[in-house]
Amino acid sequence: MSPPRGRIEVMHGVNLDQLGRRDPQIYGALTLVELERRIEQEAGRLDLEASFFHTNHEGEFVERLHSLRGQADGVLLNPGAWTHYSWAIRDALEIATLPAVEVHLSDVRNREPWRRVSVIAELCFATVSGRGADGYADALLLLRERLEEGAS
């Protein structure tokens, strides 16, 4: 019997539904739907099962994290601006106790000083930023490796 596929929850936060309208020099030209399609294809190549969630409402993001226990094996999250100040999302991620990777399309370390702060980074085993859509493929690979380590 083949091992179960890793279930990865891909979570996008505030304003990420506006990709395609946001500065393409910073965030790329893909819409969120196009980005999710790419992530889904990449997940398939890696034998992972991706599910997708987006909201502009912080409480909904928190509640989705609460619901992940038993539903996902790992989380890939780009909370947008919440990354930099939402202690509520940080605590909900802690409650989820799942391997997590933080992803940013843009290079947050080399933008405004407030974007250099991440309140979730300490709960994520990796952060990928500044690699555009390719960064999600990097994150999926890291999650797969982590899940394989856990399974062995």
Ligand code: DQA
């Ligand atoms: C972002 C970076 C954040 O600073 C910003 O607020 C976003 C998108 C990124 O993917 O580069 O909304 O998370």
